[in-house]
Amino acid sequence: MSAPSPGRFIVLDGVEGCGKTTQARLLAERLQQQDIPHLLTHEPGGTPLGRRLRHLLLEEEAEMTPLTEAFLFCADRAEHVATVIVPALLAGRWVICDRFSSSTFAYQVWAGEVDPAHFRAMDAIAREPLKQVPGEQTGQGQPDLTVILDLDPAAGRARKMTPGSPPDKIERRSAEYHHRVREGFLCYARDLAGAAAVIPADRDPTTVLGEILVHLGLDA
DSSP: OOOOOOOOEEEEEESTTSSHHHHHHHHHHHHHHTTOOEEEEESSOSSHHHHHHHIIIIIOOSOOOHHHHHHHHHHHHHHHIIIIIHHHHHTTOEEEEESOHHHHIIIIIIITOOOHHHHHHHHHHHHGGGGGSOSTTGGGTOOSEEEEEEOOHHHHHHHTOOTTOOOOTTTTSOHHHHHHHHHHHHHHHHHHGGGEEEEEOSSOHHHHHHHHHHHHTOOO
């Protein structure tokens, strides 16, 4: 019996409040309707170890340097890629991931000023198992498509201000920091060229989903 064709690895990313989690859910629902096997996951926290790292990174009040953050995010990614993402892709499932390497670049490198060379080295190690998955992008250790949902950070942060949902310690950082995060995402997308899509997120979710589906070659 032949092995199934590998699935596709799709990342949704962007500034706080851009709607990536909503779009990940909507995309998963569309794949379900089309009988495409899939997995919906996220970073940090897509594994048991990752959930503990997520607490350290976002909820634990003790501050850490941007380089320490980058190491922990890449440790989360290494476990996530090896134990969740690659097995699902090799089993023929599409993987939809809420945040990935693009976030570490935007937050810790571009906004946090971690040396890009340090980031590239540790992130490449974390993504190395993706090369087991046949594909133009996965063969290079990259997602098949990274979607950056672009939004003014002030608008995104306003969306997230809901009663009973206090901001985490990264969300509480300055407006200038989040402005630089947006710049970082756009820079990362430019570097990926055809493997990335920048989609304006200041519209209704159905319209945004329609553009994502076009980039994936799926019927909107």
